[in-house]
Amino acid sequence: MQPKCKQHIVKVITVVVMAISLSSCVSNKEILYFQDANQYNQTNVQYQENTIQPNDILAVTISAAIPEAAIPYNKNVNANAVNNSVDILKLQGYLVNPEGFIALPVLGKIKATQLTNSQLESQIVAQLENGGHLINPIVTVRLLNAKVTVLGEVQRPGTFSFTEQYISVPQALGYAGDLTINGKRNDILLIREVDATRKITHIDLTTTNWMDNPEYRLKPNDVLVVQPNRAKVKTAGYVGNVSTIVAIASVTLSAIILLTR
Template sequence: MQSQFSQQVAKIITLVVITIALSSCVSNKEILYFQDADQYSQDNVQYQHNTIQPNDILSVTINAAIPEAAIPYNKTVSSATTINSIDILKLQGYLVNPEGFIALPVLGKIKAAQRTNTELENLIVARLEEGGHLINPIVSVRLLNAKITVLGEVKQPGTFNFTEQYISVPQALGYAGDLTINGRRDDVLLIREVDAKRTITHLNLTATNWMDNPEYRLKPNDVLVVQPNRAKVKTAGYVGNVSTIVAIASVTLSAIILLTR
């Protein structure tokens, strides 16, 4: 009688473990990227210029035909300082304040926010020429603290700096070591704040139709959030993961067999 009871309990525990294991599995459709790549047709790549935002750090360099004439319009850098680090460059850069302005030598405050780098370059050139400061100046503006943040089910979540002018979603996920097996690839959140507006977009990495959208290329300060897939959520609702459940079930079964002998 006790032997039959222990056998029934063992069958029940085995059935529960198998059920949990099967419910925690994921299919290929949930973990493969760009599943319709064979149907994707070649298309022209469209680049959108990013606009300058508050808290950006800019490098602004002003040159002229006579280099000495442009010296007063650039920040003075100590000759003992070797600019070979991005961190040093940031300290020498111009911080865009919450109102969107930067303060340049001689020229004073200039509205930088909501302008592209090219637009700001043209504005500074116009100020220099119209004010009789320099003739045919050359102005270069570059963002020094471009960064993106990747959170959630990735191998190395964190904030990553980049020096390229454009970076794509796959590149950003590559910085974070790619998604874990528990990452939901059909619903990645993109949180973006541009020109005092915040948007949240859902990206489906298993398809290719979003690659032609503006969201394919990230903007500085974008945040990607990789949500857990159903397998991760289900195992989180139990003890933690399937291996833990199997271990507990094995111990329980062993205890029942010992007690019913």
């Protein structure tokens, strides 16, 4: 083969390799978080209490001025066992059934769904006082099995429990080890089921103008799905990654050079 022909083949393969590599690249605008953060400084933060859902496990504690009077209204819990295991604490809690009720000692079934923890506390207090059970009772309600699931292009996908009353989308992604370089930051799916209604929302992490939306603070049982970006999708179709493409092209180029000498 003539030298000019060899040079032409080498140039063609080089151009192909460069084209494949460039087509798999992404820009900074697709990678950087909160790119308009300077425009979103000094803003008010609003908190909205979550409502209780079926399958929630609640810790309900009832106390009174005379502690002995409140004993019948609480489950008998082994304090040492509770201190040693959160899972045991969950087993001792009150499971909200599919109809939305919990069953308390003495008081019986109480509707819990579509109420916040504070509203349920007030409802139980009213029932204790109006029924002549206790005088000035104190009721505390807390969710024991709060969790969020993060799937897709993150370092550690999985389901994560949390004890805070409020958790944000960035916090949940932090539990999952942050997005991989292949994560699509401008289109994250949030799947939420509240009060027997499923809602799917698209979140753009490259901006900050969604932080005032209800989707910024997650609710228990929310699911985040991080989609692969265009670079990941393009490389996944034929080979695993860009380095593999370059390696194959290099071997092909070397073989052609050896064969055409």
